[in-house]
Amino acid sequence: MKTQTYSLNMGPQHPSTHGVFRIVLELDGEVVVKATPVPGYLHRGIEKLAEARTYTQVIPYTDRMDYLASMLMNWGYVAAVEKLMGIEEEIPERAQYIRVITGELSRIASHMIATGDYAGNIGGLTGFTYTFRDRERIMDMFEMVCGSRMTVSYFRIGGVAADLPDEFFPACRQFISDLPSMCDEYDGLITGNEIFQARTKHVGIITPEDGINYGITGPSLRGSGIAYDLRKVRPYSVYDRFDFEVPLGERGDCFDRFSCRIKEMRQSARIIGQALDNLPDGPILAKVPKVIKPPAGDAYAEIESSKGVLGCYVVSDGSPKPYRVHFRRPSFINLGMLGKMCEGWKIADVIAILGSIDIVLGEVDC
């Protein structure tokens, strides 16, 4: 019998491409022969826009990159500018701790969406609502802290915008003490499910070599068993003071990447607990000039975002506006291997693999 392959255009309008991502699939029946990712449908030119704004005005744009972990996006940019100005050491202790607390809360929120959304991708929509219910409490806390839920713009060059309000502390403590039971619930509903495991185990494997060669970072790399977490290997801010583990996977399949995220949430809760216990008093903003004019030069800073290593490269020509800003977006770089990973799997697996990398289109297209 003579058969032929056909091409299926998945996206940019598709229920589970996490926004407006597009993959052109060459299919043989249900089996993927070739997958070509086509990103770029949400490109807003944030890097170019930044060149026409002052250094502080760029911060709200970073919120809109990975809007699920906007605190961490703020942090990446702010860290680079601080490095450029040479005031890294002058950031007050309290600001550093607040950054850790809000940053880790942001990481938990992002991983919750990744977890719930992944359950939805596999076809079990119920997991989605449970993680969203719990994420709502983080959003409420962010609202207390800065008045905004998603696009926080909370970090400032030299510190943070406002001190933590009193009502934040009981809410946060209650949340981190509840988090282990929430994770148990996700494990019971999603991770432990027979069908879920059959769908994700041994699917879309990233070998350690491939992971390194393609520059994959974050939980997607740690799922393959490589302990590369910037908070551990190159501690920035005050991360060297906390006691936490880096959860690792074994096989590097979708299931490992997924379960790494749930384990990371538990570790983040540990970090927040320690940071709340040791939160020092003092100012929350370093003494920075009203108009920020870093000396001419360039600086590159990296932080561990929820999706991987977020790098920010800032070039200054001595004016109040950055000459050039570039972001190393982990979602975008982790996508590099998608085409190779999808080959030989079924249509349903393409969704499972894409979901397991956990991308946010705002960050991919920037």
Place this chain on the structure above:
Amino acid sequence: MGENLFTGIAAWLSALLNAAGVPLIANDIILMVVKFVAILVFILVNVLWLVYMERKVSAYIQCRIGPNRVGPKGLLQTVADIGKLLSKEIIIPRLSDKIVFLLAPVLIFVPPLMIMVVVPWGRDMAAVNMNIGVFYFLALASLSTLIFWMGGWSSYNKYSLVGAMRVVAQMVSYELPLVLALLGVIMLTGTLNMNTIIEAQRHTWFIFAQPLAFLIYFIAGVSETNRTPFDLVEGESEIIAGPYTEYSGMGYAMFMLAEYANVMLVSIMCTVMFLGGWLAPFGWTFIPSWFWFFIKVYVMIFIFMWIRWTYPRIRVDQLMGFGWKVLVPLSLANIFVTGVGMYIYRAIGW
């Protein structure tokens, strides 16, 4: 009260027509039409209610509230939705096979409605008491495969085509264990008449005599209705909506409503074959038989919904493997064990 409510109405109508001097044949025809219309109305109203029930059940499972705005407790939500869908433009893809495309959502309701005719809703309450009822039921139920395929093929959309291919593969693979599972019950009773099968369960429901058959039937039934974990046909997160992708407005609504009619059918069959149909358990005959029937059907429907909102979706090759490598051999083994058991029972003269 109520046991003879519906049969009483039928008898009264018949007597009325008789008294009015209507010839016997016309009397029969009129009664038949009345029964059919009653079933039709009942099914459609029930489907509306099932959509609402599904939304409420799913909301409860997902810690949400569910529809609560339109009408008391949101009861009129489905009516409002259908009203909205009716007013929508029906979009026909330019390159589609227009006749087949338009015919599919109309035909999709035909098999469920035809099947309902033989269902024994209560004592003496089948519109047609057919002596090959089970066979008729199964034969018509498999027809809907064709209609899904019509929709998927004529849409001129690759997602629809993939969905339609899945329909055919899935339905054919799971029809087999479904029928083979029912065969165990049919062997025990030696009849295809639904009423006789129910009467045979007066002492033991067949769920206890044929537990494996019940399980196989249940799993295959979930697959027959294309619901999670076997909702590959619709596969929302993979292939948008499968065969319904190109349908809009009422065409889409018809497919959705037919899904609920099918859920009801599978539950009805389950009740008739395994749960004693309209027989009252524990001798609680103060509740009318037709009411018992609905209680049992709705318990089954609730379990279907419960499963749907708890499980993720299985993959297409796993689905095929499970059907052919697990369910079919198991149902064959069930038939074998049933046969051997019956032989031994007769040999020792029970």
